[in-house]
Amino acid sequence: SQQGEEDPQALSIQEGENATMNCSYKTSINNLQWYRQNSGRGLVHLILIRSNEREKHSGRLRVTLDTSKKSSSLLITASRAADTASYFCATDGETSGSRLTFGEGTQLTVNP
Amino acid sequence: EAQVTQNPRYLITVTGKKLTVTCSQNMNHEYMSWYRQDPGLGLRQIYYSMNVEVTDKGDVPEGYKVSRKEKRNFPLILESPSPNQTSLYFCASSLFGGSISNYGYTFGSGTRLTVV
Numbered sequence: 001s002q003q004g005e006e007d008p009q010a011l012s013i014q015e016g017e018n019a020t021m022n023c024s025y026k027t028s029i030n031n032l033q034w035y036r037q038n039s040g041r042g043l044v045h046l047i048l049i050r051s052n053e054r055e056k057h058s059g060r061l062r063v064t065l066d067t068s069k070k071s072s073s074l075l076i077t078a079s080r081a082a083d084t085a086s087y088f089c090a091t092d093g094e095t096s097g098s099r100l101t102f103g104e105g106t107q108l109t110v111n112p
Numbered sequence: 113e114a115q116v117t118q119n120p121r122y123l124i125t126v127t128g129k130k131l132t133v134t135c136s137q138n139m140n141h142e143y144m145s146w147y148r149q150d151p152g153l154g155l156r157q158i159y160y161s162m163n164v165e166v167t168d169k170g171d172v173p174e175g176y177k178v179s180r181k182e183k184r185n186f187p188l189i190l191e192s193p194s195p196n197q198t199s200l201y202f203c204a205s206s207l208f209g210g211s212i213s214n215y216g217y218t219f220g221s222g223t224r225l226t227v228v
Contacts, residue, residue, distance in 0.1 A: 025204050030214065031214050033217075034156050035217075036218075037132075037172060040200070040222065040224070041222065042116075042202060042219035042220050042221045043155075043202065043217070043219040044205075044219070045216035045217060045218065045219075048214065048215075048216050050214060067158060076123055088154075088155070092214075099145070099170060099171075101156040101157075102147075102154050102219060103154060103155065104152070104153075104154040
């Protein structure tokens with residue numbers, strides 16, 4: 001079953017704007033991860049936030065985690081055309097054993 | 113370069129003809145896993161391996177087999193492929209698996225399989 005659900009399904013913005021994607025999940029987690037996928041290519045790990053963390057930064061990426069609401073957000077600041085990709089959240093659940101459970105992703109298009 | 117290598121990149125085969133998709137990682141990762149990605153269904157885990165000779169079923173293991181005889185290799189075997197196994201397949205590895213891992217996954221570039 002899909003644990004994470006991303007919102008929106010698709011997002012189109014202009015270069016230089018910020019992009020915010022949200023993820024909701026259902027069960028308790030050890031950590032939540034964000035991945036990026038260019039069309040038909042492998043997923044690339046962007047950032048991992050642990051269940052006891054609330055915010056994490058990596059370059060132009062900012063991730064927040066609210067375990068009380070079972071939700072996370074990924075903010076990409078000053079977006080570039082090269083950021084165009086699908087973005088997935090994945091949860092490592094406390095009871096899911098050894099598996100990451102992925103949402104269906106947000107398709108981000110950054111227009112030059 | 114640290115990476116997960118899958119082969120082949122593209123494969124078209126006929127129903128019932130056994131095939132193997134290879135996966136190799138050069139990072140000394142203990143954990144390896146196979147996923148399939150389908151439109152509208154997202155990524156679903158097929159099998160995973162916590163270490164050599166330790167494998168377990170994921171969410172959609174039917175019709176697939178795996179083996180982990182060496183740490184670096186984790187082949188995916190389709191004994192009798194069927195058209196519903198047409199999909200994009202990804203191998204992934206991580207330093208450790210399990211609920212205390214807190215490590216991200218490294219993914220291969222994918223294998224696009226078509227079964228006719």
